[in-house]
Amino acid sequence: MTDTGILRLLEPSALADPHPLYREWRQQGPVLWDSGIEAWLVTGYEEAFTTLRDAETFCQDWRRVGVDTPPALLSLQTLDPPEHTRIRKLMLDGFKAAGPGRPAEAVRTVLDERLALAEKEDDGFDFVRLVAEPVALRAVTALLGVPQPDRDWFVPLSDTIVDGMDASLRPEAYEPGVAARAELSRLVSRWAGEPLPDGFARHVLATAPDAGVDREVVLNSLRVVLQAGFQTASRFLATGLLTLLRIPPDERVVVDTDKAVHELVRHSGPVHVESRACVRDTVLGGRRIRRGQIVSCFLGAANRDASVFPEPDRLVWDRTPNRHLGFGPGPARLPRRPGRRRGRPPGPRHRRPPVPPGPAAGRAGAAAQRDRTRDVLPPSFVLTRPSGRRRNEPPAAETSGR
Numbered sequence: 001m002t003d004t005g006i007l008r009l010l011e012p013s014a015l016a017d018p019h020p021l022y023r024e025w026r027q028q029g030p031v032l033w034d035s036g037i038e039a040w041l042v043t044g045y046e047e048a049f050t051t052l053r054d055a056e057t058f059c060q061d062w063r064r065v066g067v068d069t070p071p072a073l074l075s076l077q078t079l080d081p082p083e084h085t086r087i088r089k090l091m092l093d094g095f096k097a098a099g100p101g102r103p104a105e106a107v108r109t110v111l112d113e114r115l116a117l118a119e120k121e122d123d124g125f126d127f128v129r130l131v132a133e134p135v136a137l138r139a140v141t142a143l144l145g146v147p148q149p150d151r152d153w154f155v156p157l158s159d160t161i162v163d164g165m166d167a168s169l170r171p172e173a174y175e176p177g178v179a180a181r182a183e184l185s186r187l188v189s190r191w192a193g194e195p196l197p198d199g200f201a202r203h204v205l206a207t208a209p210d211a212g213v214d215r216e217v218v219l220n221s222l223r224v225v226l227q228a229g230f231q232t233a234s235r236f237l238a239t240g241l242l243t244l245l246r247i248p249p250d251e252r253v254v255v256d257t258d259k260a261v262h263e264l265v266r267h268s269g270p271v272h273v274e275s276r277a278c279v280r281d282t283v284l285g286g287r288r289i290r291r292g293q294i295v296s297c298f299l300g301a302a303n304r305d306a307s308v309f310p311e312p313d314r315l316v317w318d319r320t321p322n323r324h325l326g327f328g329p330g331p332a333r334l335p336r337r338p339g340r341r342r343g344r345p346p347g348p349r350h351r352r353p354p355v356p357p358g359p360a361a362g363r364a365g366a367a368a369q370r371d372r373t374r375d376v377l378p379p380s381f382v383l384t385r386p387s388g389r390r391r392n393e394p395p396a397a398e399t400s401g402r
Helices: 006-010 012-016 019-028 045-053 083-098 101-119 127-144 151-164 171-192 200-211 215-245 258-268
Strands: 031-034 039-042 273-278 282-284 287-289 294-298
Touching (some): 083 127, 083 215, 101 127, 127 151, 151 171, 151 215, 171 215
Antiparallel strands (some): 282 287
């Protein structure tokens, strides 16, 4: 067993680029024990894929290993089949009910508005605050079909929830994260009592009883979609742009294909860690994993595993196959954009950036402190069992998407 020195992930160099540390861990083996947070760290692709796919052996519902999980934490992200199957189907039906048209139009409108504002800034501008956050918040609320909350209220609250997910490394962030999650839950509860337009949230709330899904689980899952949708999108916009800007000008190319987007996600996705609990004794990567132990899959490291992805640190826009874990363990398919036939070139609207971003240690790709004067974002490790949390409390999971 090895002490990996996981706290090094908080050092400025690792926040900006965690991959040297990931490589150091992977050279020691695809599965390592860290005594500081009492968890297994998985950096190998096959081992991470197995952990995330094998729900019989590894769970995200911590009740299966005897953890008393508060009802406020039961959601799409913290349940296993068959409960997860029901809420997942309900959510997928909600996405179909929403349709792609309304969110796409909302995003185009707000993006045009924010870029017009940016063009007026002669001395530069804060891309995160001026573009990424407003666009992401408008996109997720348009998808849900709910009123957009005040951004100055919502963003700090959402960031506090994210900070709470790093409680393994920063125990002092846990309680504020719990309080912020409760406040966001109150917003979602108000939605349920208001008339909503046709769309995702209205469909899910109306059909949940017939689908056999508990109302509190529905509300919690709507909160998760709001939180995860905002955080994942806003950070991916920022880390993606940052990576594109780091490409030498003479090496930049214009790309607009689904393969290129998948390569961007593999190379620089915003979600870097997902954790599970071991349900039964097993062997993973040559290590004996005991029931109840925590297994933290470093997706950012797995997506750079050279045994699966040749030249893993290089962006290969037409990489095939590309079975990355940027969207979790399931088959990752990007929805086809409305009005586009396969092979048809895009219109002159805002093209996707030509080059992918660079991931970070937890959720944010290239990351640093939440100092808006810096050009990088804070990470979230989504690890588990912080020293400041009681052992019978489950880890929070609210930003990594499915």
